[in-house]
Amino acid sequence: MFTIEKSLDEMSKEQIVNFLKETVKPLEGVIPAYLLGDQTVYDIEHQKVFLKTWVFVGHESEIANKGDFMTRDLAGYSIIISRGDEGEIRGFYNMCTHRGMKLCRADKGNKSLFTCPYHGFNFKNTGELVGVPLQKDIYGGDLDRSKLGLHEVKLRSYKGMIFGTWNEDAEPLEDFLGDFKWYLDIVIGRAEMEVIGAPQRFVVNSNWKVGSDNFAGDSYHTMVTHGSIAKLGMVPNATYSKRGFQIYTENGHGLNLGTPNPDFAFPEELKDEYKSNLSEEQYVVLSNLKNMIGNVFPNLSFLISHTKIKGQLISNTSIRMWRPISHDKMEVIAWMLVEKNAPQEWKDRSRDSFILTFSPSGIFEQDDTEVFTDITEAARGPMPFQKNLTYNYTMGLHREPVDFIGPGVAYDDKFTEASQRNFYNYWLELMTK
């Protein structure tokens, strides 16, 4: 046993692992508050979670043309993602191999040559070092440019979504996503999807896990936190969000699937495209979908939301990343996606419904950020650790899973916390490896 007076940063690695195993009990519904407020937990997470798993970095449609590039964060490090002459996508650490200067400072653009602002080394978008100013004069014949290419980053795509990892031994992306792919197909593989404009970015003083937890399975909060939406008549009633299924799969992924829906939430014109991209079972789910909200472990959340705006029903699809900045701060990056072949009028209405509901000004989003901030504030510092204050995650522990048309472990309404227990269980597995 450890005395709780000893803080995590005073413990050895082995002691920390044992302490986590002893205090974090996801399957019993016990999650300690210090997981959200402790700097040491955050530092270990960086090593054992974000540098080990696949992390989302962007969507292929953001760099649709040859020579397009974008810079993104991969577990705290800037990377350049570029599309080459053959249409292939590559990733590089955004660091000049000569003296370490950040090579590219724009969010995105189109060019096939990157010139370092420090000494002018220039690199092709294949990573190859192709030019060194005054090379012959200052290095003689001794500089082997072929050894000074940019550091390549492992990227893989699934249905247009690009993930990266720094872990050379990471399991294949498709295995990591596993059964959860079945549901991701409905979100981003149902049709050819494209990102509209640029992602929204804003900072919330919250631990990143609060966001992941919220999207992985917390529909219970919508009755209260989003009570204003029902009052405005945008959803039928406050318990609207209970009906449906909660589903989780291995590796910490989970979602809430709202169903049934008397209305078809997507452009009718695209039914054939949906049918050709989805299995019969997936199409049944899509046809009856009123919303879908989930989290790909660790920090990529997604959402399909169907609401009534100006008397007209419309859905919008978005994905968002809770990018950790520190234990009590994150950047939220939210991309809005739409069917490429949808009518322009539908695209515009869908975009405007996203802006109204889930952008930084969104009338759903803004109430969430208030809660996230205050939870994180209360978890900070040594006291919650010393007293071992815990959160209750026991909702639905008494319930048995049901048969569902898709894979994973499913429960027959959304008001349970099985998905959050599954999220923390996988988190604990990685943290104590």
Added chain:
Amino acid sequence: MNFEKMLVKFEFEQWLVEEAQLLDEIQFDDWFNLMHTSLRYQMPVRVNKEGTERPDYSTEMFTFNDDIELLKLRVERLKTDYAWAEIPPSRTRRFVSNVSVKEFFEGERAVVRSYLLIYRSRSTDIHHDLISGERNDEFLFEDGKWKLSKRTFIVDQTTINTRNLAIFV
């Protein structure tokens, strides 16, 4: 600048100062009444571009893109008991400056550019947020008053350093 132009500039400066005061004093209904029914209320997402390439904001994605009806919805929502993001309301102070009248047709329409700095303090938090940017406003003259028909707020951050925009810009 001749005297007439000074008067016009003063008139819009006063309009913006009074608007700021209504927002800071949380008089959203009175603020809403300053809007023209043809309103387009926009805040594009700002992006980092390489060099001096312009515009350095998205022309497709916005943080606000409201017409009069959607803006009305936001105002109505803030009056429900569930608009947690602004319970209690943020203490805000809007500073309007660098006002410049770009186009002016007496009794018809005007285009006005100005700078905006918002100080925002929430609850007991000792940290404040600053939101800075440029407003490009279009006005239409109706019933003896200038009404705002289009606002484009170009924010100065690509990652907005405030938890939400439950406040108006």
